Amino acid sequence: RYPGLTVVSGPRESVAVLARLLPPSGAGRIYLADPLGNLVLSYPEGGDPAGMHKDLVRLLKYSWVG
Secondary structure: OOOOOOOOOOOHHHHHHHHHHOOOOOOOEEEEEOOOOOEEEEEEOOOOHHHHHHHHHHHHHHOOOO
């Protein structure tokens, strides 16, 4: 429904760091970055939402960043 959609949010410096980390072939993937701009997780397009949720819950439980 939204071909080529890219959503990036956060401070300008973090977004710039993230943009440099993503490979040019990164289209069609879902990326999660932490508040420091570190790339934390990556999922293929059409990935399992339940698995993503499980990963996020675990990440937030053990995260000391932000």
